[in-house]
Amino acid sequence: MMSLSLRAPCIVPAAVKQTATIIFLHGVGDSGQGWADILPDLRPPHAKIICPSAPLQTVTINEGMTMPSWFDLRASDQPKDEYGIKMAGAAIKEIIDSEMEAGIPSRRIVLGGFSQGGAVALYTGLTLPYTLAGILALSTWLPMYKSIPWNTAVKPKVLQCQGDSDVMVSMKGAQRTADLLKKHLQDNHTFKLYPGLGHTISNEDELKDILEFFHGNLPPTDSKL
Template sequence: MEEELIEVGLPTAPKRVILLHGLTGTASVIQPVAEYLHKRLGEDYSFILPTAQIIKVKQFKGEPVHAWFDVKNSDFRKQVDVEGIFASSDRIASLIRNEISNGISPKDIFLGGFSQGGVIALATALLEPFAVSGVFALSSYLPLENQLTSQLTEASKDVPIFQAVSLKDEFISQEMSDRASLFLKKRGNPVLVQKYDMRHEIRSRELEGDVAKFDFCRISTSPFSYNLF
């Protein structure tokens, strides 16, 4: 079955943002975030919102949900579904390569994601043999299993990363967030970490931090809050 894919903005826009939803979400769920950013960035940017496939998630007692990879343990550091991460990363990489084949430079492609989507955004960018313009990972983390980290490319060390950390996050621990940022900094990535007094959610303040980090323009301070899992 073809999964939902939503595009926000003009197909002729010179810059692309691939934005990934979290566990149990869809492109429609994270679409308000893309629309919020698009209104502030203008027509130079367009957003591509893919939807994860439906898989059986062990942590949900095998219930089929939209997920970028399986969650086998409430402690996300254990029993990591590395194969699932690779599979979803390959899928997003195909979207990137399609944009490149249409004349978009990797330097004009951004990856962003919330929670599980942030994992895939990070993994995809770090596995590619070229550097995309940047990654923003919201309330997310990076699995540090050797199967994954041993395949990160030299070129991806040039990818700047914005990491938004929720201090009251019910799912992603501070330790997981800190381990990810420390690993990325040690390997040489330019990393900006911002911490917010909020739960596992997306708010306008962190979106504005993201756009500032990646040289997005026309930042607005109008309120935005969206709860996502």
């Protein structure tokens, strides 16, 4: 499987000795820079942050415009871009593998994403041959939910956050994702719904939940990594 050729990532080094990594994927039309500005206030100090930037490619539902995108987004009556999703997943796996080769165990790595980036994070994290510390899925959905090659031995902690006023990711899609994740992950899946929140992370309760997810799943360690 080939992988995407990504643009240069935004990297925020750990504030102290690195013993963990947070990899976070932006939404369509965005870049890693904005998230690299937000996440340092939420992370544990020993966590390095990597915010990759998707390549520029055409997006069908946006009138075929070229923009940063992890895979093509198409109308509901069109075939999904399964090949693009798999390529994006392969590219993110390469980043995870690189961190592991540098000495960070998979269970000290959290993978997250917003909107389309969250879809790639879920797909990637649930199909890896190893278990991550957690997956943070913000305002997103599980792609290829009918055919995703689940690794049933992998049960990472997943925090799924959704606003009930989101017009980009429907409550129907978010609830279907929540039901599927609960079925496969049981108590390792948490679904948080925020009243009045649209397609954004401007909610203080959500930011608090993200901070607690990072700190809870990437606690300090005495391990000599």
